[in-house]
Amino acid sequence: MSDHAEHSGPGHIVSPMILVGTLVALLVLTFITVAVTWVNLGEFNLWIAMIIATIKATLVVLFFMHLYWDKPIIGIVFVTSLLLVALFIGLSMTDVDQVGPQRIPDYAPAVQQSTGS
Amino acid sequence: MSDHSDHPSYLGHHYDTVEQQFDSGKLGMWLFLATEILLFAGLFCAYAIYRKNHPEVFIYAHQFLDKNLGGINTLVLITSSFTMAMAVRMAQLGKKQATAGLLALTLLGGVGFLGIKAVEYEHKWKHGLLWGTKYRDQDAEHGTPGEHGGEHGTEGETAPGEHSLRLSLPGVEIAHAAEDAGHGAAGNEATSGEAAANGTEHAADGTEHSASGDATMSEGAAAEGAQMDASADESGEPAPIVGGEAMPHSGLAKGASQPQGMAAPAEAGEGHGTGHKPSNVHIFFGIYFLMTGLHGLHVIAGMGAISWVLIRTLRGDFSAEYSTPVDLVGLYWHLVDLVWIYLFPLLYLIH
Numbered sequence: 343m344s345d346h347a348e349h350s351g352p353g354h355i356v357s358p359m360i361l362v363g364t365l366v367a368l369l370v371l372t373f374i375t376v377a378v379t380w381v382n383l384g385e386f387n388l389w390i391a392m393i394i395a396t397i398k399a400t401l402v403v404l405f406f407m408h409l410y411w412d413k414p415i416i417g418i419v420f421v422t423s424l425l426l427v428a429l430f431i432g433l434s435m436t437d438v439d440q441v442g443p444q445r446i447p448d449y450a451p452a453v454q455q456s457t458g459s
Numbered sequence: 460m461s462d463h464s465d466h467p468s469y470l471g472h473h474y475d476t477v478e479q480q481f482d483s484g485k486l487g488m489w490l491f492l493a494t495e496i497l498l499f500a501g502l503f504c505a506y507a508i509y510r511k512n513h514p515e516v517f518i519y520a521h522q523f524l525d526k527n528l529g530g531i532n533t534l535v536l537i538t539s540s541f542t543m544a545m546a547v548r549m550a551q552l553g554k555k556q557a558t559a560g561l562l563a564l565t566l567l568g569g570v571g572f573l574g575i576k577a578v579e580y581e582h583k584w585k586h587g588l589l590w591g592t593k594y595r596d597q598d599a600e601h602g603t604p605g606e607h608g609g610e611h612g613t614e615g616e617t618a619p620g621e622h623s624l625r626l627s628l629p630g631v632e633i634a635h636a637a638e639d640a641g642h643g644a645a646g647n648e649a650t651s652g653e654a655a656a657n658g659t660e661h662a663a664d665g666t667e668h669s670a671s672g673d674a675t676m677s678e679g680a681a682a683e684g685a686q687m688d689a690s691a692d693e694s695g696e697p698a699p700i701v702g703g704e705a706m707p708h709s710g711l712a713k714g715a716s717q718p719q720g721m722a723a724p725a726e727a728g729e730g731h732g733t734g735h736k737p738s739n740v741h742i743f744f745g746i747y748f749l750m751t752g753l754h755g756l757h758v759i760a761g762m763g764a765i766s767w768v769l770i771r772t773l774r775g776d777f778s779a780e781y782s783t784p785v786d787l788v789g790l791y792w793h794l795v796d797l798v799w800i801y802l803f804p805l806l807y808l809i810h
Contacts, residue, residue: 351481351782388809391804391805399797402796412485
């Protein structure tokens with residue numbers, strides 16, 4: 343638990359090297375996020391941006407927020423909230439995909455005219 | 460308390476050990492952070508739904524955000540997250556001066572972030588890049604006159620906001636359809652007027668602009684309960700044709716409009732060829748201000764919490780044995796950073 347002799351309280355003390363490393367990684371990833379927008383990859387731009395953001399968020403959570411050294415219950419709480427968010431947004435997206443176009447009468451750009459009205 | 464003769468002052472009497480108190484505090488903080496994540500998830504969900512339905516609005520509107528300022532703010536917030544993590548480390552080591560210094564730096568980061576945010580907000584306020592009816596059309600803003608500016612000049616300039624306001628008067632159902640204004644919805648009469656206007660504008664592009672302008676105008680009346688047929692008759696030559704089309708399938712409107720539903724109000728003044736300007740841009744700014752505003756409130760709250768632990772640090776409340784409040788405030792500050800990590804690419808870096 344304690345890698346420092348002078349440390350007598352609870353909780354893990356993160357080494358400064360890990361914190362500096364995390365900071366550098368976050369700054370580099372921020373630059374990459376911006377740089378990716380200079381290239382047009384169509385749909386993939388959004389996905390790349392989200393993947394990079396998720397890597398950054400993971401670094402922040404694991405090292406700045408100590409989750410890496412925390413008890414499993416903390417991870418369970420955090421991951422549960424993420425699962426709920428995924429459920430929330432994921433189901434909404436399937437709704438937009440499938441039900442959305444039909445909900446607004448006659449607004450269905452991808453649907454053939456004969457199925458309209 | 461007699462059985463806790465070694466009970467330190469910072470240990471609550473309902474805890475057996477310092478370790479137990481620390482674990483409880485941490486779990487409680489993380490539970491709170493989980494609710495915070497879910498709170499923001501509501502706004503992210505609104506963002507996702509609107510972006511999926513109307514990608515053209517996001518592609519058009521995001522260019523009014525300053526990528527550089529957004530990027531600098533990202534760096535500021537990440538750096539302040541780092542100083543916070545260092546402050547927690549110093550607090551755990553019982554180094555009072557270093558902790559206070561790092562907390563002050565973190566606070567400075569918060570001030571910097573809000574300062575830059577204020578510059579961005581002020582710019583948007585000046586140019587009418589705002590939510591709802593406060594949004595001002597950007598061509599009008601830059602002084603480019605529309606083709607039939609004389610006919611309904613100022614009316615046209617405020618079209619997007621004005622439009623949805625008018626349509627939303629009769630009821631929720633119509634208001635809902637109004638969000639998709641210009642997509643040629645023919646389910647109710649008000650929006651079929653919309654469809655008609657949309658179709659006419661495309662069909663009559665160039666030659667019958669003033670007539671189609673009338674159609675656009677009259678659809679406000681249609682929305683307020685007048686029969687669509689009546690408004691179509693009033694609007695002159697092209698409207699009856701379109702009205703006939705619009706009732707069964709709104710075929711003309713659908714065939715003529717852009718696949719993504721480039722909409723009527725914005726295009727009413729688009730004869731001068733400024734490219735595709737979608738309608739309902741104000742909804743992007745509504746989402747933008749809600750998300751960044753809620754995030755900004757969290758920055759302010761975080762700064763308040765940091766000030767509190769800074770004062771307590773200077774007062775000497777913390778030691779190597781006890782620095783849990785610094786740790787927990789740190790967690791909150793990192794969450795604020797976490798939210799911004801997603802907000803920055805989603806709002807500023809739309810491709």
